[in-house]
Amino acid sequence: MDRAGTTDVPVFAFLALERTARVLTVTISREEKLNAMNDRMMEALTECFRWIQRQNDIHAVVLTGVGKAFMAGADIGGYHDFNMGQFFDFQDQGREMYRSIEACSKPVIAAVNGYALGGGFELAMACDLVIASEKAKFGLPEVKLGLVPGGGGIQKLARVAGSFLAKELLMTGRFIEAAEGKDLRFVNEVTEHDKLRETALRLAAQLAEQAPLAVQALKKLVNEGRDASLETAQAYDRSYLASLFCSEDAKEGVAAFVEKRQALFQGK
Structure with a gap:
């Protein structure tokens, strides 16, 4: 974080933060480099999502970029002359950035505006x-650089698209249009360009209306259960269900259903 911003929203390098009720929009802003990441940006994103994790009144996040790119990868000019140790440190910093998003209990929507x-x-x-x-x-x-992805993309793409298609995409380095991304099931929805932010914010608002503890549990259960055996993952699901059953939000949700009114969840 470069400096303190308002009491509600701090200021981070290369990021613009905007609050709308319980939704936070994080916009990557390094347009002259197509939002390519350097070590300072990775540090900013990591610290930003660690800050978000501590904010009980933020229930959903939209992550997007300015200009023609969501993020055009790493800034090659920043690491082309690294030695091996420096390069591994750079990669580790990137992995920490990704982990800060995956470990954040709030649902995060990527609103991909251009090159990713x-x-x-x-x-x-x-x-x-x-x-x-x-x-x-x-x-x-x-x-095309004589390298391979180092931020988890190989295994994630293989799990989503299957090993044969993942190998083709990785070995050719070809770009994927948004519609094909939806067919491959790593894009939830394709929208008109000028309606992207509106669409993402509408979805984020829907997520923010749900019981926070249940949404957070679902993120954790899906992320951690996908690499476990079915029996182990289902046992994990049941244990979370039992703990949520005793929460104030669950009592409120059940009461609201019976009384035919809108539930008022407090995240407790």
């Missing part, structure tokens, strides 16, 4: 839902 390449595609895949502009393009083109 390399680390930018991996950033979108670190989020929980992806809304893509019709102008969005995705890709993991590291092979």
